[in-house]
Amino acid sequence: MCGIVGYVGDRQAAEFLLEGLSKLEYRGYDSAGIAVYNGENIRVEKCVGRLAALREKIKDDVPQGTIGIGHTHPHTDCSGDFVVVHNGIIENYLALKEELIEKGHAFKSETDTEVVAHLLEEVYNGDFEESVREVLRRIEGSYSLVFMCRQHPDRLICTKQDNPLVIGLGDGENFIASDIPAIINRTRRTYILNDGEMAVVKKDAIEITNRKGELVTKKVFEVNWNAEAAEKGGFEHFMLKEIHEQPKAVRDTMSQRIAKDGKRIVMNELKWNADFLNNFNKVYIVACGTAYHAGLVGKFYIEKLARIPVEVDVASEFRYRDPIVDENTLLIVVSQSGETSDTLAALKESKRRGAQTLALTNVVGSSIAREADQVLYTWAGPEIAVASTKAYTTQLILFFMLALYMAEIKGTLPEEKVAEFVGLLQQVPAQISETLSDVEPIKTFAKQYGFNEDVFYIGRSLDYDVALEGALKLKEISYIHAEAYAAGELKHGTLALIVEGVPVIALATQKSVYEKTLSNIKEVKARDAVVIGIAAAGDEELEKYVDHVIRVPETDELLIPILTVVPLQLLAYYAAITRGCDVDKPRNLAKSVTVE
Ligand code: AGP
DSSP states (O other), X not given: OOOOXXXXXXXXXXHHHHHHHHHTGGGOOXXXXXXXXXXXXXXXXXXXXXXXXXXXXXXXXXXXXXXXXXXXXXXXXXXXXXXXXXXXXXXXXXXXXHHHHHTTOOOSSSOHHHHHHHHXXXXXXXXXXXXXXXXXXXXXXXXXXXXXXXXXXXXXXXXXXXXXXEEEEXXXXXXXXXXXXXXXXXXXXXXXXXXXXXXXXXXXXXXXXXXXXXXXXXXXXXOOOOGGGGXXXXXXXXXXXXXXXXXXXXXXXXXXXXXXXXXXXXXXXXXXXXXXXXXXXXXXXXXXXXXXXXXXXXXXXXXXXXXXXXXXXXXXXXXXXXXXXXXXXXXXXXXXXXXXXXXXXXXXXHHHTTOEEEEEESSTTOHHHHHSSEEEEOOOOOOOSSSOOHHHHHHHHHHHHHHHHHHHHHTOSOHXXXXXXXHHHTTHHHHXXXXXXOOHHHHHHHHHHTTOSEEEEXXXXXXXXXXXXXXXXHHHHHOOEEEEXXXXXXXXXXXXXXXTTOEEEEXXXXXXXXXXXHHHHHHHHTTTOEXXXXXXXXXXXXXXXXXXXXXXXXXXXXXXXXXXXXXXXXXXXXXXXXXXXXXXXXXXXXXXXXXX
16 A cells, blocks of 8 residues: 655655655555665664655765665564565465564564565575565565675565556666656656566666566657656645546547547547457456446446446455356456556456456556456556545446447447447537536535535436445545435435434436436435535426536437536535645545455
């Protein structure tokens, strides 16, 4: 969940390590540490709390040296000659620890990382690379690891398994990091390590080998993010910047996928045909969190337009319920980061069972992107805030295009209907902009209701799917207990919680179930709830039954979820501001959950 950094070159390592860790702080940190070789020994400095606490601790005596590593907890062996930083889980660390204790190793912590450091000390035979390779043969689990050794102060060794790690290529210096934002100010030229690959990184040479020890030649991956894109662009928080980036993100995700004549979808990345689609008797969409909520909408689109049955599941449930997956299964995984451990594991398990796999992800070169048979990228640009916003709307637009593409192949939609939808799609960026143009009412609601401890989101059909996403946004950044409920389910329990003054966000945009939703709204109003209605622009009815109305531009009810989520994102953002929460780095959460 936290970030790893490494430096080897001619400059002071500590300078990059601290800078790199600060760029990765959005991943969630509860402590920070750096280890630097100072010409004699490896000096380790670590501190509980935010990175600022570590900076304060070492400000008068910064570790000197031109090679080092950083993370939350760099761990050493008994002698201090070996230091390791690690993300992920070593699943067999307890058994290894017992073995090492029997051999006399003394442990300072309960972590699996420290076991790796002592294991390296145990197997070390003078050959740093070979000893690390022996360690990798002994450990099991998902990890990204960087090793330092006092006896070999000119090199770092790093490796990964189901956990991200990139190498930044400098001029007379090289960088290692969990994620691109940590190195983007130093270099845009990178190597993306694959599972099982091990890199020996010196300041002027990098040697990469595979599990068998064979040399691997890597293509340089040019990072096209500019440094500014990874900064806040004048907004107070990354989250607000990313909410306002949605028109561009959606436009970028659509471009290259709409035919020149503007009448149909092209998916150059897929090249599917009827035979390919007819081969499947089951389609799963599997993801976590917001990506899962996007999957629910994706299901609706694919079933509605392409008439193919789809099952949606959270990855952490899917992988443990012995799912019915075989060569006639199409598995679609959705993941902004492309590194979510449960989603990656579900992908691997499905591949093992013979499924065809497609990934919808926002990060080029991510573990999920490289594991899936085929990939569709959401071109949303880096999403730094823990709360996912532009990734969600670009996932929805991508799912809609995929459903249209599948419908064209299956012949379930007439050409003119496809053309009509493609025309509507192209209006969405401007409609999002319009929705973003007047945030004042939402700020007011956030101030008025931001101190409530319970908020309910209700809706039917696609409105319910968006209600789930709206509730998650509010929970994760304002810490208000928010619950989304299928409006038709209220009388089966939740209505007992609706008392005077309870805020209820009621989404009522789906014409096919509008009257039913209205009757549910009347039920909560009859119990004196405060109701904020979310309606389409042309709806003059809803305001008669609610306390406030937020309108989004009129469009086809299938596309309206891409618009209705925007006021819910803003409501969560301003509620969090009202409550003085740390919007971009909410407590207990990380941007990318790379451990189970
Ligand atoms: C969303 O706001 C949350 N940060 C979280 O639910 C997130 O969507 C989930 O962890 C999945 O992440 P991914 O899309 O990177 O796989």
